[in-house]
Amino acid sequence: MTGWRIVLLGLILLVPLGCRSGATAGPGGTGGVVIPGAPGEPSRVAADARAAAPDFQHTEADVRFMQGMIHHHAQAVAMTDLARTRAGDAVRRMAHRIELSQDDEIQIMQRWLRARGEAVPEVSAEHMHHMHHMSGDEASFMPGMLTHEQMMRLENASGREFDLLFLEYMIHHHEGALIMVAELFASEGAGYEVEIHDFARHVEADQAIEIRRMTAMLEELR
C-alpha cells in the first residue's frame, strides 16, 4: 500500500511517564473530575464537570435538513405503500424494510425538531398517501424526489414493470438522500450536534446499503 501517512501528535512529553501527578494537577481523587490536556500536556482538575462539558447548538442548516428529510422520507413511504399490492415478493420485502425504517426515522426527525422548538412538518398517513399529488415545484426542491408524473407512472404499473420502476425510482430517491446528507455536512457549522450527526450518518449508511441491494435486484430482473 502506498501513501502511508505517519500521523503523530504528542511528539514531546513534557514530563517523563509515570511521574506526572505530583508535579502537575493534583489527583482526581475519588469522584473527582480530570480534564486532560493536548497530547503530552498534563491534566488538570475541574471544579465543575457540568461547566466544562460541551453544549453545541444546532444550526439553521440542521433544521432545514431535518424538515426537508421528513418530506423526502414521506415520499419514500408513499412509494412503499404502492408496492404492497403491485410488487413481486422480493421487491415487496425490500419495500417493507424501507417502510419500517423510514417511518421510524420520520418520528425521530419530528422529535428532534419538537425538542428544539422548531417547526415540525406533520406527516399523517393521509398526507403520505397524497404525497404524489404534490406539484412539480414542490417535489423538485430536494434531490431524488419523484415528479408527479413519475409517481403516477409508478401507481399505474404492476408486476415486473412495477418492480423495475420501483427499484429504479427508489435508487434515485435514496441517492438524493445521500446528496442531502453530503450537503448537510458541507454547510458551515452543520452536523456537529451529536444527535443530528449520528442520525445523518446512519441515514447515509443505511441507504447506501439499500442502494447496493436494490442495484443487485435490478440487475437480476433485467
Next chain:
Amino acid sequence: MMEQTNDSPRRGRWTRRLAALPVMAVAGLVAAGCGGGSGGGAAATPAPTPVTPPAPYPDPVDPTDRTPNVVHDDDAVWSWDERDPRLFLEPGGQNAPQAAYGMELMANSPLPEGFGTNSDLAFAGNYAFVGNYNGYNIYDVSNPANPVLHVSVLCPGNQGDLSVHGNLLFKSVQAASARLDCGPQGVDGPVSPERFRGVRIFDISDIQNPTQVAAVQTCRGSHTHTLVTRPGDDANVYVYVSGTSGVRSGEELPGCVSDRDDPESSFFQIEVIRVPVAAPHEATVIRESRVFADAETGDIAGLRGLTRDGRPAQSPINACHDITTYPAIGYAGGACSGNGLLLDIRDPANPVRVHEVADANFAYWHSATFNNDGTTVIFTDEWGGGSSPRCRAIDPPEWGGNAIFDIVDGRMELRSYYKIPVPINPTCVAHNGSLVPVPGRDIKVQSWYEGGISIFDFTDSANPFEIAFFNRGPNTQGGGGFWSAYWYNGYVYGAELGRGLDILRLTPAEFLSANEIEAAMTVVMDEFNAQHQPRIEWPVTFVLARAHVDQLERAGVLSSGMVERLRTELASAEGASGNARSQAAERLTSTAGELAGATLAAPVHGTPEIANRQRELLVQAMRDLAGTLR
C-alpha cells in the same frame, strides 16, 4: 443516539407470511482457495429460530390480570410467550420497574453530572472504564455490590469506544467538534489544527490522574477501534480503526482523499496503528489496509454484496463498523456495514481477508463475537442504527438480531438467527455483548438498548435459546437502555445510556445451574476488552467437574445412578485428606474411565455431539482433579 420512543406500532399491514424470509445470498470467496464456490450462495435456509423462553418463570404474569405493553394481534409477524414479565414493565426513571430471570441487579451507579450518553466498556484489574460521548468514567469495582466512581475524565468527542492495555487506555473519536486539547468549545471551520478525529491514547498508570499521551489522527475519525496483539510480541499493541464518518479535508490532514474513485481514496480501508507499549507517544498509522480489495484486480473497492445467484452487486462497501480480533485463533471477525468478514490476523500489521458473507436479512453488520473454540462467530445487525425500535411485533425476527455462523475450513456458514424473544416497543436492536465463561457451553450476554440484557446459549449454533434476561421499564427521562453488556470476572456489567453503570449477577435458572455459574466465576482476567477476545481457560476445580455433571444430567444422557455416583465421589474427593486423598484419586480415575466408555442416551436437550463433548470435558476434569490429589 437519538431520543427514545415509546410509540406503539401504528399499523402493520404486513402479515406473518413475511416471518420466514429466505437468505438471499450467503458467502462468496474472492481470495484464493475458493473451493466449491458453486453459485456462491446456495446456503441452507435455516428455519426461524424457535421462540422458547425459559419457562416456567418463577412468577409468570397472567396477561388476563394485567395489561401487557404489546398484545398479539393480526399485525404481529412472530409470536412470543405472553406471560413474559418484560411485557408488563411500566415506564420510570432511574428506578423504573425491573423484570429479570436468571440474573439480578446488584448495584447501579448513576451517570455523573456533566456526562452525556454512555457508550462502551473496558476493564482492568478492579476497575471498570465506561466510555461516554463526553469522555469516560473510571469505577472501582473491587466490591461489585458497591461500585465507586473513582475519577471522571472529561474529554468530549463521541462516541467513546474504549480499550485498555496495561497502562494505556484508548478512546475512539469521530466528532468534527472534538478538540486535540479535550476542550469543550468545539472547532471552527472545515480546516483546523485544533480538531481531533481518531484514537486518543491515555496513560492511566496513575489511575487518579489519566493524561493524554498521544492522539493519532485518521481521515474519517474513529467510530470504533479494536486492539490486536501477536502472541509472543509484548512490545507492541496494534489498533484497527473503523471510521464511518466523512473524510476530512486533505488540507487539515495531509493524505486524506475524499474522492472514492481515487486510488488513494480514504474510503475502502481500515487503519492499522502500531503502538510501542513502552513509548506510546510514538504510536503511528503504519498501514491503511485495503481489506475490501478485489484479490484479482486489486481494485480497492472490490468487495460488494452478492446477488442471489452469487454475482457481485454494483456498489462497494467502504468501511467496517467494528472488528473483533481473536489472536489465539488468528482470526478477526469484521462487521463491515454490508458484509461480515473473516480476517487472518496472524500478522497484526497486515490483516488479510479470507472470506466474506452477505445476508439479505441484515441491514447493518455491526459487531462480531466468536465462541471460545473459534468454531462459531456471531454477527449482529444494528438495523436502524440504535435509535429506532426494531424488536416490535411487526419487525421480523431475522431482522435486527444476530446471525450465527459456523467457521468451516476458513469459511463462514450460516446456521441460525437469534433475537430477543419478546416484543419491545421503545428503541431496541442487537448490540454489544461478550461470552459468559460457562465451561462446556457457548453462552453470550448481550445488550439490546431498551430491550435490556439477554443471555443466550448457542452451543448448538443452529438452535440458540435465551436462558436469562434483565430489563427495566422505558426511561421517562429519555436516553435509557444498554449500549454494552459484558461479563468480567464473575459479573455482568451494563453501560446504560442514561442510567449509568449497572452490575448484575447470575442466579440459577432452568438452563443455568449454580455450579455452572460458580465455574464461570473461577475464570479471572487481568483486563478485558470485548473486541479483543481472549481465550478462556478454566482452572481445575471441583466446581468445574460439578458443572459438567449438571450439564449431562440436564441433557438426560446419563443414568440417574451415574449422576448420583459422580456427585458423591466428587464431594468425597473434595473433602478427602491424608491417606483418603490417594484413594479418592483412584476412584475418580476409575470412574472417569468408566464414564469415558459409557454409552450416552439420546439427549433431551442439545445434540449428541454437545453431550459427548461435555462428557469428554468431565472425564478430563476428573483426571486432572485426581492428579491434584496424588
